[in-house]
Amino acid sequence: MQGALCSEAVRPCHPAGGQAALQQRARPALVQRPWSRRMVVCQAVAAQQAKAGANGTAPAGPIELSELTAVGPLDGRYGSKVAALRKTFSEYGLIRFRVLVECRWLQKLSQLPGVSEVPEFGPAANALLDRLATSFTVEEAQEVKDIERTTNHDVKAIEYVLKSKFQADPELAKVLEFTHFACTSEDINNLSHALMLREALHAELLPAMDKVIGEIARLAEEYADVPMLSRTHGQTASPTTMGKEMAIFAYRLARQRKQVASVPLFGKMAGAVGNYNAHMSAYPEIDWQAVAEEFVTSLGLEWNPYVTQIEPHDYIAELFDGVMRFNNILIDFDRDVWSYISLGYFKQRTIAGEVGSSTMPHKVNPIDFENSEGNLGIANATMGHLAAKLPISRWQRDLTDSTVLRNVGVGFGHSILAYQSSLRGISKLQLNEERLAADLDSSWEVLAEPIQTVMRRYAVPEPYEKLKAFTRGQAVTQASMQEFVGGIDGIPPAAQAELLALTPATYIGNAAQQAKDIRARLAAL
Numbered sequence: 001m002q003g004a005l006c007s008e009a010v011r012p013c014h015p016a017g018g019q020a021a022l023q024q025r026a027r028p029a030l031v032q033r034p035w036s037r038r039m040v041v042c043q044a045v046a047a048q049q050a051k052a053g054a055n056g057t058a059p060a061g062p063i064e065l066s067e068l069t070a071v072g073p074l075d076g077r078y079g080s081k082v083a084a085l086r087k088t089f090s091e092y093g094l095i096r097f098r099v100l101v102e103c104r105w106l107q108k109l110s111q112l113p114g115v116s117e118v119p120e121f122g123p124a125a126n127a128l129l130d131r132l133a134t135s136f137t138v139e140e141a142q143e144v145k146d147i148e149r150t151t152n153h154d155v156k157a158i159e160y161v162l163k164s165k166f167q168a169d170p171e172l173a174k175v176l177e178f179t180h181f182a183c184t185s186e187d188i189n190n191l192s193h194a195l196m197l198r199e200a201l202h203a204e205l206l207p208a209m210d211k212v213i214g215e216i217a218r219l220a221e222e223y224a225d226v227p228m229l230s231r232t233h234g235q236t237a238s239p240t241t242m243g244k245e246m247a248i249f250a251y252r253l254a255r256q257r258k259q260v261a262s263v264p265l266f267g268k269m270a271g272a273v274g275n276y277n278a279h280m281s282a283y284p285e286i287d288w289q290a291v292a293e294e295f296v297t298s299l300g301l302e303w304n305p306y307v308t309q310i311e312p313h314d315y316i317a318e319l320f321d322g323v324m325r326f327n328n329i330l331i332d333f334d335r336d337v338w339s340y341i342s343l344g345y346f347k348q349r350t351i352a353g354e355v356g357s358s359t360m361p362h363k364v365n366p367i368d369f370e371n372s373e374g375n376l377g378i379a380n381a382t383m384g385h386l387a388a389k390l391p392i393s394r395w396q397r398d399l400t401d402s403t404v405l406r407n408v409g410v411g412f413g414h415s416i417l418a419y420q421s422s423l424r425g426i427s428k429l430q431l432n433e434e435r436l437a438a439d440l441d442s443s444w445e446v447l448a449e450p451i452q453t454v455m456r457r458y459a460v461p462e463p464y465e466k467l468k469a470f471t472r473g474q475a476v477t478q479a480s481m482q483e484f485v486g487g488i489d490g491i492p493p494a495a496q497a498e499l500l501a502l503t504p505a506t507y508i509g510n511a512a513q514q515a516k517d518i519r520a521r522l523a524a525l
Contacts, residue, residue, distance in 0.1 A: 074413040081420060082413045088200045089409025095141040097192035098158050101299075102180060103133040105269070108295050109178055114286045118175045125171040132165065155185040182278040184271055186397070190311040191267045193405055194301050197319065198265050200412050208419040209257045209326060213250050215426050216333065217518050220247035223431060224515035227505040228345065229439045229446070236443045239508050242345070242431065243515030249333045253326060254522050260322040266315045267301040268292070273396045274307040309397035313390035320383035320411060327376040327415060330422060334369040334376075337425065341366045344435040349428040368425030375418035383411035440504040445476040450507055451485060451499055458491045478503075 063069045070076035074085075087093055107129055109118045121129070132140075140161070148157035159180045166172035166179065180188070224243035229236055269292040271278050279288040289305070296303040304311055340346050348364050389404055448467040455463030470476075470484055485499045 072410075074410065074417075078413075078417055082416055084204055085200060085409055085413055085416070088196050088203075089412065091145075092138050092141045093196060093409075094192060094406075095144050095154075095158065096136045097195045098155065098188050099136045099162065100133040100195070101188050101191045102158060102162055103129040104299065105181070105183065105295065106172075106175070106179060108291070108298075109181060110175075112286065112291065114283055115178075118178050119171075121171055125169050128165070128169050128172065132162065153185075155180075155188055158188075182271055182276075182282065183269075184309055186310045187269050187271065189402075189405075191269070191296065191299060191301065193316075193408060194265045194267050194311075195299065197316070197408065198300065200409065201260075201319075204416060205323070205412055206257065206261055208416050209253070209260070212330065212419050212422055213253045213257060213522070215423055216246050216253065217250040217522060219243065219426065219429075220250055220515045220518045225512045226431060226433060226436065227440060227508050227511075228436050229443050229504065236446055238446055238449055239440060239504050239511075241508055241511040241515055242340075242436070244511035245336070247515045247518040247521075249329065249336075250518055251521055252329045253333075254525055256322060256326040256329060258525055260319065260326060263319045263322060264302040264315060265319075266304040266311055267296040267299065268304050268307040268311040269295050270307050273309050308393070308395075310393060310401065312393070313401065316408070317387040317391050320387040323411065323415060324380045324383055324387070327380050327418070330418065331373050331376050334373045334422060334425075337429070338366050338369045338373075341369075343439070344432055345439075347430040347432050348425075349430060351428075366425065368421045368428065372418040372421035372425065375414040375421065379411045379414035379418065382407060382414065386411070437505065441478075443504055444478055444481045445471045445474075446504050447481055447499075447502060447507060448476075450502060451481075451488075454491060454495055454499060455488065458495065460488060460490045 065075075067076050067079045070079065074082055087096075106118075107121065107126065109115050110121045112118075144154070144157045144161050147160050148154050151157045151160070163176045163179055166176055220243045222243065223246065224241060226242045227239050228242045228245070230238055230240045268274065270276055270289075276288040276292070279286070279291075293303040293305070302315075337346065341348065348366065350364055386404055386407065390401055393401060448471045452463040452467040455466075482500055485496060488496065488499075491499075
Protein backbone atom coordinates (compact mmCIF):
# COMPACT_ATOMS: atom_id res chain seq x y z
CA MET A 1 0.00 0.00 0.00
CA GLN A 2 1.29 3.45 -0.89
CA GLY A 3 1.31 5.89 2.00
CA ALA A 4 0.99 3.30 4.79
CA LEU A 5 3.33 1.01 6.69
CA CYS A 6 1.65 -2.29 7.44
CA SER A 7 4.07 -5.04 8.39
CA GLU A 8 4.06 -8.12 10.49
CA ALA A 9 6.96 -6.90 12.60
CA VAL A 10 5.86 -3.39 13.32
CA ARG A 11 3.12 -1.04 14.30
CA PRO A 12 -0.17 0.54 13.40
CA CYS A 13 -0.80 2.03 9.96
CA HIS A 14 0.42 5.59 9.56
CA PRO A 15 1.55 7.83 6.70
CA ALA A 16 5.05 7.00 5.47
CA GLY A 17 7.71 9.44 6.64
CA GLY A 18 7.23 12.50 8.82
CA GLN A 19 7.16 12.81 12.61
CA ALA A 20 4.90 9.80 13.06
CA ALA A 21 7.41 7.57 11.32
CA LEU A 22 10.26 8.89 13.45
CA GLN A 23 8.29 8.22 16.61
CA GLN A 24 7.51 4.71 15.48
CA ARG A 25 11.16 3.97 14.72
CA ALA A 26 12.06 5.14 18.21
CA ARG A 27 9.79 2.56 19.88
CA PRO A 28 10.73 -1.08 20.48
CA ALA A 29 9.41 -3.39 17.80
CA LEU A 30 6.17 -5.11 18.72
CA VAL A 31 5.94 -8.65 17.46
CA GLN A 32 2.67 -9.15 15.65
CA ARG A 33 1.36 -12.46 14.56
CA PRO A 34 -0.47 -13.01 11.27
CA TRP A 35 -3.80 -13.11 13.09
CA SER A 36 -3.08 -9.82 14.85
CA ARG A 37 -6.09 -7.53 14.90
CA ARG A 38 -3.91 -4.63 13.73
CA MET A 39 -2.79 -6.50 10.63
CA VAL A 40 -6.32 -7.54 9.83
CA VAL A 41 -7.37 -3.89 9.94
CA CYS A 42 -4.49 -2.91 7.59
CA GLN A 43 -5.43 -5.63 5.12
CA ALA A 44 -9.07 -4.58 5.16
CA VAL A 45 -8.18 -0.94 4.54
CA ALA A 46 -5.92 -1.95 1.65
CA ALA A 47 -8.71 -3.96 0.06
CA GLN A 48 -11.19 -1.10 0.40
CA GLN A 49 -8.77 1.42 -1.07
CA ALA A 50 -7.94 -0.79 -4.04
CA LYS A 51 -11.62 -1.34 -4.73
CA ALA A 52 -12.35 2.39 -4.55
CA GLY A 53 -9.40 3.40 -6.70
CA ALA A 54 -7.63 5.08 -3.76
CA ASN A 55 -3.98 6.13 -3.82
CA GLY A 56 -4.03 6.56 -7.61
CA THR A 57 -5.16 3.02 -8.39
CA ALA A 58 -6.86 3.04 -11.79
CA PRO A 59 -10.47 1.92 -12.09
CA ALA A 60 -10.86 -1.73 -13.02
CA GLY A 61 -11.58 -2.59 -16.65
CA PRO A 62 -10.97 -0.65 -19.89
CA ILE A 63 -11.38 3.13 -19.96
CA GLU A 64 -13.24 4.73 -22.84
CA LEU A 65 -10.94 6.71 -25.13
CA SER A 66 -11.17 10.48 -24.83
CA GLU A 67 -8.82 13.44 -24.73
CA LEU A 68 -8.47 12.76 -20.99
CA THR A 69 -7.63 9.07 -21.38
CA ALA A 70 -5.60 9.02 -24.61
CA VAL A 71 -2.11 7.62 -24.20
CA GLY A 72 -0.48 10.13 -26.56
CA PRO A 73 -0.79 13.92 -26.37
CA LEU A 74 -1.73 14.29 -30.04
CA ASP A 75 -5.02 12.56 -29.28
CA GLY A 76 -5.18 13.82 -25.71
CA ARG A 77 -4.07 17.21 -24.46
CA TYR A 78 -3.42 18.59 -27.95
CA GLY A 79 -6.21 16.71 -29.72
CA SER A 80 -8.23 19.79 -30.62
CA LYS A 81 -5.17 21.49 -32.12
CA VAL A 82 -4.38 18.71 -34.61
CA ALA A 83 -7.88 17.33 -35.14
CA ALA A 84 -7.65 18.14 -38.85
CA LEU A 85 -5.04 15.39 -39.24
CA ARG A 86 -7.34 12.65 -37.96
CA LYS A 87 -9.13 12.14 -41.25
CA THR A 88 -5.76 11.56 -42.90
CA PHE A 89 -3.42 9.79 -40.47
CA SER A 90 -5.82 7.81 -38.30
CA GLU A 91 -6.66 4.15 -38.81
CA TYR A 92 -9.78 5.40 -40.54
CA GLY A 93 -7.64 7.57 -42.80
CA LEU A 94 -5.49 4.62 -43.83
CA ILE A 95 -8.57 2.47 -44.52
CA ARG A 96 -10.12 5.33 -46.50
CA PHE A 97 -7.14 5.57 -48.82
CA ARG A 98 -6.81 1.80 -49.15
CA VAL A 99 -10.42 1.67 -50.30
CA LEU A 100 -9.74 4.43 -52.80
CA VAL A 101 -6.81 2.50 -54.31
CA GLU A 102 -8.76 -0.77 -54.50
CA CYS A 103 -11.70 0.90 -56.22
CA ARG A 104 -9.56 2.83 -58.68
CA TRP A 105 -7.61 -0.33 -59.55
CA LEU A 106 -10.81 -2.20 -60.35
CA GLN A 107 -11.90 0.72 -62.51
CA LYS A 108 -8.53 0.62 -64.26
CA LEU A 109 -8.95 -3.06 -65.02
CA SER A 110 -12.33 -2.36 -66.59
CA GLN A 111 -10.66 0.08 -68.97
CA LEU A 112 -8.11 -2.48 -70.28
CA PRO A 113 -9.26 -4.13 -73.56
CA GLY A 114 -7.08 -7.12 -72.81
CA VAL A 115 -8.97 -7.93 -69.61
CA SER A 116 -12.18 -8.97 -71.32
CA GLU A 117 -13.51 -10.61 -68.15
CA VAL A 118 -13.96 -7.12 -66.67
CA PRO A 119 -16.03 -5.16 -69.21
CA GLU A 120 -16.06 -1.39 -69.03
CA PHE A 121 -18.38 -0.38 -66.20
CA GLY A 122 -21.59 1.52 -66.74
CA PRO A 123 -22.67 4.67 -64.85
CA ALA A 124 -24.19 2.85 -61.88
CA ALA A 125 -21.14 0.69 -61.19
CA ASN A 126 -18.78 3.63 -61.56
CA ALA A 127 -20.99 5.74 -59.31
CA LEU A 128 -20.76 3.14 -56.54
CA LEU A 129 -16.99 2.82 -56.96
CA ASP A 130 -16.59 6.61 -56.98
CA ARG A 131 -18.71 6.93 -53.83
CA LEU A 132 -16.66 4.34 -51.99
CA ALA A 133 -13.40 5.84 -53.23
CA THR A 134 -14.22 9.40 -52.18
CA SER A 135 -16.76 9.16 -49.36
CA PHE A 136 -15.98 6.03 -47.36
CA THR A 137 -17.41 6.66 -43.90
CA VAL A 138 -16.14 5.99 -40.39
CA GLU A 139 -19.02 3.56 -39.93
CA GLU A 140 -17.97 1.62 -43.02
CA ALA A 141 -14.40 1.59 -41.77
CA GLN A 142 -15.68 -0.01 -38.57
CA GLU A 143 -17.05 -2.84 -40.72
CA VAL A 144 -13.50 -3.42 -41.89
CA LYS A 145 -12.22 -3.53 -38.34
CA ASP A 146 -14.97 -5.99 -37.37
CA ILE A 147 -13.94 -8.39 -40.14
CA GLU A 148 -10.26 -7.90 -39.33
CA ARG A 149 -10.91 -9.49 -35.95
CA THR A 150 -11.44 -12.72 -37.88
CA THR A 151 -8.95 -12.33 -40.72
CA ASN A 152 -6.20 -10.78 -38.60
CA HIS A 153 -5.21 -9.07 -41.86
CA ASP A 154 -6.23 -5.49 -42.45
CA VAL A 155 -5.99 -5.33 -46.24
CA LYS A 156 -7.83 -8.64 -46.71
CA ALA A 157 -10.59 -7.31 -44.48
CA ILE A 158 -10.98 -4.35 -46.84
CA GLU A 159 -11.23 -6.70 -49.81
CA TYR A 160 -14.02 -8.64 -48.10
CA VAL A 161 -15.97 -5.51 -47.16
CA LEU A 162 -15.74 -4.18 -50.71
CA LYS A 163 -16.87 -7.47 -52.19
CA SER A 164 -19.92 -7.42 -49.96
CA LYS A 165 -20.77 -3.89 -51.11
CA PHE A 166 -20.15 -4.74 -54.76
CA GLN A 167 -22.89 -7.36 -54.50
CA ALA A 168 -25.38 -4.50 -54.66
CA ASP A 169 -24.45 -3.73 -58.26
CA PRO A 170 -25.08 -6.36 -60.99
CA GLU A 171 -21.97 -5.46 -62.98
CA LEU A 172 -19.65 -5.47 -60.00
CA ALA A 173 -21.20 -8.66 -58.63
CA LYS A 174 -19.98 -10.48 -61.75
CA VAL A 175 -16.32 -9.46 -61.25
CA LEU A 176 -15.90 -9.81 -57.50
CA GLU A 177 -12.71 -11.84 -57.82
CA PHE A 178 -11.04 -9.02 -59.71
CA THR A 179 -11.12 -7.01 -56.50
CA HIS A 180 -7.48 -6.78 -55.40
CA PHE A 181 -6.47 -8.52 -58.64
CA ALA A 182 -2.76 -9.46 -58.82
CA CYS A 183 -2.06 -7.18 -55.89
CA THR A 184 0.13 -7.68 -52.89
CA SER A 185 -0.92 -5.77 -49.79
CA GLU A 186 1.97 -3.40 -50.29
CA ASP A 187 0.62 -2.37 -53.69
CA ILE A 188 -2.33 -0.96 -51.80
CA ASN A 189 -0.41 0.26 -48.76
CA ASN A 190 2.40 2.13 -50.48
CA LEU A 191 -0.04 4.13 -52.59
CA SER A 192 -2.22 4.81 -49.56
CA HIS A 193 0.70 6.15 -47.54
CA ALA A 194 1.79 8.38 -50.40
CA LEU A 195 -1.75 9.74 -50.75
CA MET A 196 -1.97 10.32 -47.01
CA LEU A 197 1.26 12.28 -47.04
CA ARG A 198 0.17 14.28 -50.07
CA GLU A 199 -3.15 15.23 -48.50
CA ALA A 200 -1.63 16.28 -45.16
CA LEU A 201 1.25 18.05 -46.85
CA HIS A 202 -0.91 20.29 -49.02
CA ALA A 203 -3.88 20.71 -46.70
CA GLU A 204 -2.07 21.21 -43.39
CA LEU A 205 1.72 21.22 -43.24
CA LEU A 206 2.66 23.58 -46.09
CA PRO A 207 -0.04 26.13 -45.20
CA ALA A 208 1.18 26.09 -41.58
CA MET A 209 4.76 26.62 -42.75
CA ASP A 210 3.58 29.52 -44.91
CA LYS A 211 1.93 31.20 -41.92
CA VAL A 212 5.14 30.97 -39.90
CA ILE A 213 7.23 32.37 -42.76
CA GLY A 214 4.69 35.15 -43.35
CA GLU A 215 4.63 36.24 -39.72
CA ILE A 216 8.40 36.29 -39.42
CA ALA A 217 8.62 38.27 -42.67
CA ARG A 218 6.13 40.73 -41.16
CA LEU A 219 8.42 41.18 -38.16
CA ALA A 220 11.31 41.78 -40.57
CA GLU A 221 9.46 44.60 -42.29
CA GLU A 222 8.03 46.08 -39.09
CA TYR A 223 11.40 46.24 -37.32
CA ALA A 224 13.56 46.87 -40.40
CA ASP A 225 14.88 50.21 -39.08
CA VAL A 226 15.20 49.32 -35.39
CA PRO A 227 18.92 49.07 -34.56
CA MET A 228 20.07 46.26 -32.31
CA LEU A 229 23.36 45.20 -30.79
CA SER A 230 24.61 41.95 -32.28
CA ARG A 231 26.22 39.26 -30.20
CA THR A 232 28.76 36.78 -31.53
CA HIS A 233 30.04 34.17 -29.08
CA GLY A 234 27.69 35.86 -26.60
CA GLN A 235 29.76 39.07 -26.72
CA THR A 236 28.91 42.48 -28.14
CA ALA A 237 29.47 42.75 -31.88
CA SER A 238 28.75 45.09 -34.81
CA PRO A 239 25.13 46.31 -34.71
CA THR A 240 22.33 45.10 -36.96
CA THR A 241 18.58 45.67 -36.95
CA MET A 242 15.94 43.48 -35.41
CA GLY A 243 14.18 43.34 -38.76
CA LYS A 244 17.23 42.03 -40.59
CA GLU A 245 17.66 39.24 -38.05
CA MET A 246 14.02 38.25 -38.60
CA ALA A 247 14.51 38.36 -42.37
CA ILE A 248 17.29 35.80 -42.08
CA PHE A 249 14.89 33.27 -40.54
CA ALA A 250 12.10 34.01 -43.01
CA TYR A 251 14.44 33.37 -45.94
CA ARG A 252 15.99 30.23 -44.46
CA LEU A 253 12.58 28.75 -43.67
CA ALA A 254 11.21 29.63 -47.12
CA ARG A 255 14.07 27.78 -48.83
CA GLN A 256 13.34 24.61 -46.86
CA ARG A 257 9.61 24.95 -47.42
CA LYS A 258 10.28 25.04 -51.15
CA GLN A 259 12.38 21.90 -50.95
CA VAL A 260 9.73 20.08 -48.91
CA ALA A 261 7.08 20.96 -51.48
CA SER A 262 9.27 19.75 -54.34
CA VAL A 263 9.88 16.22 -53.02
CA PRO A 264 8.22 13.75 -55.44
CA LEU A 265 5.89 11.22 -53.81
CA PHE A 266 6.40 7.79 -55.36
CA GLY A 267 4.22 4.72 -55.76
CA LYS A 268 4.28 1.22 -57.24
CA MET A 269 1.77 -1.38 -58.43
CA ALA A 270 4.11 -4.22 -59.34
CA GLY A 271 3.01 -7.23 -57.35
CA ALA A 272 4.68 -9.47 -54.81
CA VAL A 273 8.34 -8.81 -55.71
CA GLY A 274 8.12 -5.98 -58.25
CA ASN A 275 8.18 -8.10 -61.44
CA TYR A 276 4.44 -8.28 -62.31
CA ASN A 277 4.67 -12.07 -61.98
CA ALA A 278 1.01 -12.67 -61.19
CA HIS A 279 -0.20 -10.12 -63.71
CA MET A 280 1.75 -11.74 -66.55
CA SER A 281 0.73 -15.25 -65.58
CA ALA A 282 -2.91 -14.33 -66.19
CA TYR A 283 -2.54 -11.85 -69.06
CA PRO A 284 0.94 -12.17 -70.59
CA GLU A 285 0.05 -10.09 -73.64
CA ILE A 286 -0.60 -6.91 -71.58
CA ASP A 287 2.21 -4.44 -70.87
CA TRP A 288 1.62 -4.39 -67.14
CA GLN A 289 4.53 -2.08 -66.44
CA ALA A 290 2.92 0.56 -68.64
CA VAL A 291 -0.44 -0.07 -66.97
CA ALA A 292 1.15 0.38 -63.54
CA GLU A 293 2.74 3.65 -64.59
CA GLU A 294 -0.57 4.94 -65.95
CA PHE A 295 -2.37 3.91 -62.78
CA VAL A 296 0.10 5.37 -60.29
CA THR A 297 0.37 8.68 -62.12
CA SER A 298 -3.42 8.88 -62.41
CA LEU A 299 -3.46 9.12 -58.62
CA GLY A 300 -1.22 12.18 -58.76
CA LEU A 301 1.92 10.31 -57.71
CA GLU A 302 5.27 9.58 -59.34
CA TRP A 303 5.79 6.02 -60.58
CA ASN A 304 8.82 4.11 -59.33
CA PRO A 305 9.92 1.56 -61.98
CA TYR A 306 12.37 -0.33 -59.72
CA VAL A 307 10.87 -1.89 -56.61
CA THR A 308 10.69 -5.10 -54.61
CA GLN A 309 7.51 -6.06 -52.78
CA ILE A 310 7.63 -2.57 -51.31
CA GLU A 311 8.19 0.87 -52.72
CA PRO A 312 11.54 1.54 -50.99
CA HIS A 313 10.38 4.67 -49.13
CA ASP A 314 13.37 6.78 -50.13
CA TYR A 315 11.07 9.69 -50.92
CA ILE A 316 9.63 9.58 -47.39
CA ALA A 317 13.16 9.96 -46.04
CA GLU A 318 13.71 12.90 -48.40
CA LEU A 319 10.43 14.49 -47.34
CA PHE A 320 11.02 14.06 -43.63
CA ASP A 321 14.62 15.27 -43.92
CA GLY A 322 13.28 18.45 -45.52
CA VAL A 323 10.69 18.96 -42.78
CA MET A 324 13.38 18.33 -40.17
CA ARG A 325 15.59 21.05 -41.68
CA PHE A 326 12.67 23.47 -41.57
CA ASN A 327 12.06 22.47 -37.97
CA ASN A 328 15.71 22.89 -37.01
CA ILE A 329 15.69 26.44 -38.36
CA LEU A 330 12.51 27.15 -36.40
CA ILE A 331 14.20 25.83 -33.23
CA ASP A 332 16.99 28.33 -33.93
CA PHE A 333 14.36 31.07 -34.25
CA ASP A 334 12.57 30.00 -31.07
CA ARG A 335 15.81 30.07 -29.09
CA ASP A 336 16.87 33.46 -30.46
CA VAL A 337 13.52 35.06 -29.66
CA TRP A 338 13.57 33.39 -26.23
CA SER A 339 16.99 34.98 -25.66
CA TYR A 340 15.81 38.39 -26.88
CA ILE A 341 12.95 38.17 -24.40
CA SER A 342 15.45 37.31 -21.68
CA LEU A 343 17.54 40.38 -22.63
CA GLY A 344 14.43 42.54 -22.43
CA TYR A 345 14.40 43.31 -26.15
CA PHE A 346 10.87 41.97 -26.37
CA LYS A 347 8.06 42.25 -23.87
CA GLN A 348 5.16 39.80 -24.02
CA ARG A 349 1.54 40.82 -24.05
CA THR A 350 -0.23 39.37 -21.04
CA ILE A 351 -3.45 37.40 -21.37
CA ALA A 352 -6.10 37.80 -18.70
CA GLY A 353 -6.33 34.75 -16.47
CA GLU A 354 -3.10 33.19 -17.73
CA VAL A 355 -0.62 32.04 -15.07
CA GLY A 356 3.15 32.13 -15.61
CA SER A 357 4.23 30.35 -12.43
CA SER A 358 2.39 28.48 -9.70
CA THR A 359 4.46 30.24 -7.05
CA MET A 360 5.90 33.44 -8.61
CA PRO A 361 2.96 35.68 -9.56
CA HIS A 362 5.07 38.15 -11.57
CA LYS A 363 6.22 35.64 -14.20
CA VAL A 364 5.34 36.02 -17.87
CA ASN A 365 7.25 33.12 -19.33
CA PRO A 366 8.09 32.58 -23.03
CA ILE A 367 6.15 29.32 -22.90
CA ASP A 368 5.00 29.40 -26.52
CA PHE A 369 8.54 29.35 -27.88
CA GLU A 370 9.48 26.68 -25.34
CA ASN A 371 6.48 24.57 -26.31
CA SER A 372 7.39 24.98 -29.96
CA GLU A 373 10.99 23.93 -29.35
CA GLY A 374 9.90 20.85 -27.42
CA ASN A 375 7.42 19.71 -30.04
CA LEU A 376 9.90 20.30 -32.83
CA GLY A 377 12.33 18.04 -31.01
CA ILE A 378 9.76 15.25 -30.74
CA ALA A 379 8.76 15.70 -34.38
CA ASN A 380 12.36 15.52 -35.53
CA ALA A 381 13.13 12.49 -33.38
CA THR A 382 10.16 10.63 -34.87
CA MET A 383 10.79 11.66 -38.46
CA GLY A 384 14.50 11.07 -38.03
CA HIS A 385 13.85 7.47 -37.08
CA LEU A 386 11.47 6.97 -40.00
CA ALA A 387 13.93 8.59 -42.43
CA ALA A 388 16.74 6.33 -41.21
CA LYS A 389 14.72 3.11 -40.97
CA LEU A 390 12.28 3.10 -43.86
CA PRO A 391 14.79 2.86 -46.75
CA ILE A 392 16.20 -0.33 -45.19
CA SER A 393 14.40 -3.65 -45.79
CA ARG A 394 15.84 -7.15 -45.86
CA TRP A 395 15.96 -8.72 -49.33
CA GLN A 396 12.67 -8.29 -51.15
CA ARG A 397 10.80 -7.23 -48.01
CA ASP A 398 10.60 -7.55 -44.27
CA LEU A 399 7.81 -6.32 -42.03
CA THR A 400 9.75 -3.77 -39.98
CA ASP A 401 8.42 -0.91 -42.08
CA SER A 402 4.80 -1.81 -41.39
CA THR A 403 4.58 -0.76 -37.75
CA VAL A 404 6.89 2.20 -38.37
CA LEU A 405 4.69 3.53 -41.18
CA ARG A 406 1.77 3.73 -38.77
CA ASN A 407 3.61 6.69 -37.25
CA VAL A 408 3.96 8.80 -40.39
CA GLY A 409 1.49 11.31 -38.98
CA VAL A 410 3.20 11.75 -35.61
CA GLY A 411 5.97 13.97 -36.93
CA PHE A 412 3.46 16.06 -38.87
CA GLY A 413 1.30 16.42 -35.76
CA HIS A 414 4.07 17.64 -33.49
CA SER A 415 5.42 19.91 -36.24
CA ILE A 416 2.04 21.60 -36.68
CA LEU A 417 1.70 21.96 -32.91
CA ALA A 418 5.07 23.67 -32.86
CA TYR A 419 4.18 26.02 -35.71
CA GLN A 420 1.00 27.01 -33.88
CA SER A 421 2.99 27.69 -30.71
CA SER A 422 5.56 29.84 -32.51
CA LEU A 423 2.77 31.83 -34.13
CA ARG A 424 1.08 32.32 -30.77
CA GLY A 425 4.37 33.49 -29.28
CA ILE A 426 4.97 35.91 -32.15
CA SER A 427 1.50 37.39 -31.68
CA LYS A 428 2.39 38.35 -28.08
CA LEU A 429 5.69 40.09 -28.88
CA GLN A 430 6.12 43.80 -28.19
CA LEU A 431 9.46 45.33 -29.12
CA ASN A 432 11.11 47.28 -26.31
CA GLU A 433 13.01 49.88 -28.34
CA GLU A 434 14.19 51.71 -25.21
CA ARG A 435 15.98 48.57 -24.03
CA LEU A 436 17.62 48.04 -27.41
CA ALA A 437 18.75 51.68 -27.49
CA ALA A 438 20.19 51.48 -23.98
CA ASP A 439 22.15 48.34 -24.89
CA LEU A 440 23.64 50.08 -27.91
CA ASP A 441 24.49 53.21 -25.95
CA SER A 442 26.46 51.17 -23.43
CA SER A 443 28.53 49.43 -26.14
CA TRP A 444 30.65 52.08 -27.84
CA GLU A 445 33.46 49.57 -28.17
CA VAL A 446 31.69 48.12 -31.25
CA LEU A 447 32.84 51.20 -33.20
CA ALA A 448 36.41 49.93 -33.04
CA GLU A 449 35.68 48.00 -36.25
CA PRO A 450 34.73 50.94 -38.51
CA ILE A 451 37.41 53.20 -37.03
CA GLN A 452 40.25 50.75 -37.66
CA THR A 453 38.85 50.03 -41.13
CA VAL A 454 38.91 53.72 -42.08
CA MET A 455 42.41 54.02 -40.62
CA ARG A 456 43.49 51.15 -42.89
CA ARG A 457 42.12 52.99 -45.92
CA TYR A 458 44.28 55.99 -45.19
CA ALA A 459 47.40 53.96 -44.33
CA VAL A 460 47.47 54.86 -40.65
CA PRO A 461 50.05 52.49 -39.10
CA GLU A 462 48.86 49.55 -36.96
CA PRO A 463 45.17 50.51 -36.84
CA TYR A 464 43.95 47.15 -35.55
CA GLU A 465 46.58 47.02 -32.81
CA LYS A 466 45.84 50.58 -31.68
CA LEU A 467 42.09 49.89 -31.40
CA LYS A 468 42.74 46.59 -29.69
CA ALA A 469 44.87 48.28 -27.03
CA PHE A 470 42.27 51.03 -26.61
CA THR A 471 39.12 48.85 -26.37
CA ARG A 472 39.91 45.29 -25.32
CA GLY A 473 39.00 44.77 -21.69
CA GLN A 474 38.43 48.51 -21.28
CA ALA A 475 35.29 50.48 -20.47
CA VAL A 476 34.66 52.55 -23.59
CA THR A 477 32.28 55.50 -23.54
CA GLN A 478 31.10 57.97 -26.16
CA ALA A 479 33.47 60.59 -24.76
CA SER A 480 36.52 58.34 -24.71
CA MET A 481 35.81 56.98 -28.20
CA GLN A 482 35.42 60.47 -29.66
CA GLU A 483 38.58 61.56 -27.91
CA PHE A 484 40.41 58.66 -29.56
CA VAL A 485 39.02 59.52 -32.99
CA GLY A 486 39.95 63.18 -32.54
CA GLY A 487 43.54 62.16 -31.88
CA ILE A 488 44.01 60.05 -35.03
CA ASP A 489 46.64 61.50 -37.34
CA GLY A 490 46.67 60.84 -41.06
CA ILE A 491 42.98 60.71 -42.05
CA PRO A 492 41.17 63.52 -43.93
CA PRO A 493 39.04 65.92 -41.85
CA ALA A 494 35.85 64.82 -43.63
CA ALA A 495 36.48 61.16 -42.78
CA GLN A 496 37.31 62.11 -39.22
CA ALA A 497 34.06 64.08 -38.96
CA GLU A 498 32.08 61.09 -40.21
CA LEU A 499 33.68 58.88 -37.57
CA LEU A 500 32.93 61.43 -34.86
CA ALA A 501 29.26 61.47 -35.93
CA LEU A 502 29.01 57.68 -35.94
CA THR A 503 27.14 55.97 -33.08
CA PRO A 504 26.42 52.31 -32.33
CA ALA A 505 22.80 52.92 -33.39
CA THR A 506 23.79 54.27 -36.81
CA TYR A 507 26.51 51.73 -37.54
CA ILE A 508 24.17 49.15 -39.11
CA GLY A 509 25.45 48.81 -42.66
CA ASN A 510 22.61 47.90 -45.04
CA ALA A 511 20.71 45.82 -42.47
CA ALA A 512 17.55 47.91 -42.78
CA GLN A 513 17.46 47.53 -46.56
CA GLN A 514 17.99 43.79 -46.33
CA ALA A 515 14.96 43.56 -44.06
CA LYS A 516 12.84 45.68 -46.38
CA ASP A 517 13.77 43.49 -49.35
CA ILE A 518 12.55 40.27 -47.72
CA ARG A 519 9.23 39.98 -49.57
CA ALA A 520 10.92 40.37 -52.93
CA ARG A 521 13.57 37.82 -51.97
CA LEU A 522 10.91 35.32 -50.91
CA ALA A 523 8.96 35.84 -54.11
CA ALA A 524 12.09 35.15 -56.14
CA LEU A 525 12.68 31.73 -54.56
